[in-house]
Amino acid sequence: MNYQIIDGGVTAPKGFQAASAAAKIKKNGQKDMALLYSCTPCKAAGTFTTNIVKAAPVKWDHELVRQQPHAQAVVCNSGVANACTGQEGMNACRETAREAGKLLNIPETSVLVASTGVIGQQIPIEQIKEGLPLLVKELSDSREAATQAAQAIMTTDTVKKEAAVSFSLEGTPVHIGGMCKGSGMIHPNMCTMLSFLTTDANISKELLQKALSQTVADTYNMVSVDGDTSTNDTVLLLANGLAGNPEITEENQNYQDFLEALRYVNETLAKSIAADGEGCTALLETKIIGASQKSQARTLAKSIISSNLTKAAIYGHDANWGRILCAMGYSGAEFDPEKVDLFIESAAGKLQLMKDGTAAAYSEDVATVILSEKTVTITADLKMGSQQATAWGCDLTHEYININADYRS
């Protein structure tokens, strides 16, 4: 481990500031806008939803990240997703970026935007425009400003989600910070949810994007709360180079160190989304080991984590392992069911449920004790090779139904 975990969020790296405001987009009067700003232009990388119904801000950001050399700010609102809003929705993105650019004295093409909330409603652009000056006035590089921004982007989230690390590149201290939100409509593909990452590392735009894409595949893309891939999934990573390390331009040891630190931040944020899944009482981790291919391991781990029946059984602390093997069986990945060993593990202990595809002799009472912890790991050994993958999700509960039967009211 070449990095240190530090207390911090998006303002942990040098030169990044954050702000939050209540712009009356949310009905309950809570904070609903956040601004992330770097005092110097940044290289930007992004990954976006693969849903063919893409929200307007996803289209806006995708263009900017691809075509512009720099970005310097991100404006995010919660409450309204700005998805399925046609040309009016695209106009709202441009107007938001233009107004923010004026206030920050940067080009509108340096302003990324993001939205999360109800699909199909138009963004209340007047309220956004009233919120922007408040945000700019509040900008600060303090720890508190980062936390408040992480809170402002929440929808059904119950806790704010932040992570930060520091590490050294040839003696120069470098930082990565991040915040994200996500609790429902979580089943990312290619990328995920809203996650904003900052770093003061000096790295080429090409390798910045490569590092982001590499780590997204094993982190956010391995999370599922409810199987629904959002129209707004966005991960943005801004690098302003202020740490002053020699620029990373090839995949050398410095790149590997950066990658390792970035993976930690992304995995931490991804797990925090799973642990805060709508209505959940437990973080569920599924590990496939002994696979012959990485893609096979990923597919199987995600199929278990996505199974309603498995998720409901975990909620009931019921070691109903047949549902786990069933979910593996319909995943589309090949394996020999009669070779599989299956284990459950938590702070309360570890237990083998299945050996060579049939029931092991185990105590249901012990299984229930293990499954009653806040974090539960299911491990399936395919005995085919040495590849592995891990996915994260949560149990399916009464509270999930409460939240989603009545989300808009």
Added chain:
Amino acid sequence: MNYQIIDGGVTAPKGFQAASAAAKIKKNGQKDMALLYSCTPCKAAGTFTTNIVKAAPVKWDHELVRQQPHAQAVVCNSGVANACTGQEGMNACRETAREAGKLLNIPETSVLVASTGVIGQQIPIEQIKEGLPLLVKELSDSREAATQAAQAIMTTDTVKKEAAVSFSLEGTPVHIGGMCKGSGMIHPNMCTMLSFLTTDANISKELLQKALSQTVADTYNMVSVDGDTSTNDTVLLLANGLAGNPEITEENQNYQDFLEALRYVNETLAKSIAADGEGCTALLETKIIGASQKSQARTLAKSIISSNLTKAAIYGHDANWGRILCAMGYSGAEFDPEKVDLFIESAAGKLQLMKDGTAAAYSEDVATVILSEKTVTITADLKMGSQQATAWGCDLTHEYININADYRS
């Protein structure tokens, strides 16, 4: 419509008998075994789960349907699925068939078997063997015997599921009857759940299988309760030829009439499974119209019907149409989101929610009234062509969680 809907089940066609018994496989003492028998050998057709984890009876039946010219009986138990049970599970199938064969005086290779219930437990073969003589003694071609058999195969089902039709082939009256069970772990692929169909039609084995496969694609395969494809899904169709019509050996008008009648029975049974989805309060029907390809329409209809967020919104009588378009967007099927029109319809009226991909001007109150009925239809018009498909499912409720958090207790 060339068929008449009649009150009946598997005993409606000539020469078929049914029986049921309580063999103490279910803990609550309810009936848990059913026997279906034809007084003469039948041609048999079947479709089976595509889950690579296949229950022992699925393997047994698949071999028999493929290799044997005839079948004459089906033994079904509820309570234990006989899946993930290894060689012992296969032995249980053979022993069940052998014992039933002895009692019925037919070869063991003419006895199909089926199981539904908890995965991973071994079949209590002694109880099965005690139940078989009771079943044989009870065999009857009465209406009541069919209903009792339909009740005996239920697990979490709340209502028995039967259908029957009569029609005429060149002046000869012919019948098709069926019963099925299914309420959870319902997301069939290639075939589905447990469904047993009988007919006195005289038809070649090849065309019998073809007719079954053709109708399964648009009926059982278009149902989803929870996205979990079972290890035990089985549809069996037995034809004893006792109606005496000239044998159907080519795809002529007689074949088309048979196909139409069979499709009605299968669609009725499939819809009855969706309407009895675990914990559900409404039957949800999703129609894709204006598609350019049938496969595209099927994929989109199934993606909506499988979306937890859409299902929870229907439970809350909330016209959250963004979730519907979102589920279409991640389905993998191509379409233009900015062309889509979306409607909801029920006994209370019809309402357009979306026009050309953005919100239509509609009353949320009217929408709530429409969504409060027991059967709700969502229609999406892609405006790309003339193909269409329909899928059936249900809402996602608190009661689904109750049932599945605690299924085995």
